[in-house]
Amino acid sequence: MARNLGAHVVAAASSEEKVNFARRHGAGGGVIYPCVAPEDRREVATVLKNSVGTRGADVVIDPVGGWLSETAIRCLAEGGRYLVLGFTGGIPSLPLNLPLLKNCDVLGINWRTFLLQQGPRNDANRRELHRWYREGILSPGITAEFSLHDGGKAIRILADRNAVGKVVVRI
Template sequence: MKALICPRLGTPDVLDVVELPEPVAGPGEVLVAVSHVGLNFHDTLVIAGTHVVRPEPPFSPGSEYAGVVVALGPGVESVGVGDRVVGNEEYGCARQLIAVRADRVTILPEHVAERDAAALLVASATACHALVQRAGLRAGDTLVVLGAAGGTGSAAVTIGQLLGARVIAAASTPERAEAALAYGAEAAFAYGDDRAAVKDAIRSLTGGEGADVIFDPVGGTVAESAVRALRWGGRHLVVGFASGDIPRLAFNLPLVKGAAVVGVFLGEFVRRERPVHEQNLRRIFDWVAEGRLKPRLHDVVPIEEGARALAVLASGQVAGKLVLTC
C-alpha cells in the first residue's frame, strides 16, 4: 500500500510517499481502505515535533479519514465489512489502509459523502465540542472567531451561527475576513500586522460590550489582545496556536472580568467522553443532511502531493480544508 511517511521531524518537505506492507486487523480492530484524509494545521506541528502529540518517526501524518471497512479482526461485531466509516486518530491516517480499534470508528450516514466527512470531521467536531461543551454557547451570545478563514475557524463560524449566536469573524487579511462572511458571520474584520487592534475592533463591533465567547485557534499577540475584549463572564476558548506563539496571559484579566480561559483538546475529549463525541457527530451529520453545514474545501489532491499540500497549509494561505485522496 501507499503511505505518506514522515521519516524524520522537520518541515513538510521531509515527507515522502512509500510502499509499505498491508496491515492486518488485530483483536478488536477493523481494517479500513482509506479514501480521503483531511489535513489540519496541527499536522504540520506533529511532523515538526512541536505538538503536544509527539510520535517517533517514521510515521504518517493525518488525523482524520473516511473510507470503507474491508476486514474485521477477532471479536468485532459493531461494524461490518462494506460499512463506510469515519474516524480520527492523533496521527497515522495518510495511507491507503489503516488498522484501527473498532470502537474508534463511526458509521457514516448514507447522505454524507466520504470526501465531505473527511473535510468536516476534526474541524466541525472541534468547533462543536468547543462551543457546546466547553463554552456553553447560548442563543444570542456574541461569538468572535479568530482565524475565521481556516478549516477549524470556518467551522466555528458556521456552527456558532447554527447555535443561534451573533458571530463576528476575524482573519489575518481583508480577503480572508471577507470569505468568512460567506460562512455565516454577521460581521468581519482583518487584523493584519497590527494585531493589538483586535481588542478595539471587537469592542467597536459590539458597541463597547465585548464578546461572550472567543474561539481562538491562533494564539500569540492576537489572543493577548482579544482576551482584553471579553465582557463580564466571558469565555476564551484555547483551541490552538497557529501563529506559532503561545500567549502570555496576565491573570488579572480573567479575574477582573469574571471570565474563564478554557482549553479545548478534541483528541483527549474523544478518548475520555466518546458517547458525547458521538452525539456531537450525529448533530453535525444532521446539519449536513439539512444542507445547513457544508465543507469549505480549499483543494482536494492525491496522496502523492501530500508534502506540497502540507507546505501550503503551513504557509497560512489555506482558506477552508485541504483533503488528500488515497
C-alpha cells in the same frame, strides 16, 4: 457552527479574502488583523473591540494564539468564555489578572481528550454535525483538495498560511 447555535459570529482573519470566506459561511461581521508591528496593535484592538459592541463577546474561540490572544480576551463580556483551540500564531502569554477582572473562563479545548473522556457526547455531536451537513445547514468550506501523492503541497499551503477554508488530502 456557532451561528447555527444562535451566536452572532465576528470572524477575525489575516486577510480580506479570509474574512469574506467566513462571511459567506455565516459570520455576521469580520475584522482583518494584518501582520502588524507591535506599535500598531492598539489600532487592531480598537477595531476588534468595536466589532463586538460595548458589552463584549460572550465567547472567543481562538485557534491562532499569538499576540492577538490578549486583545481577544480583553474583548470578552464579563462572565464570558475564552476557548483555546491552538496556537499556530505562537504560544500566547496572558496576564492572569484578565480572567479575574473579567470574571471569565479560560478553557483549553483538546478534542482527543474530549473523545477519550466523553465518547458518547462526541458521538452525539458528530451525528448532529452530519445531520446539519446532510440538510445543507453546514458546509465544510473545502477550498483545496490533494491526492496523498501531492500531500506536501497541502502542507505547504498550511505552513505558508495561505489556506482559506479546509484543505483536504484524499487517501
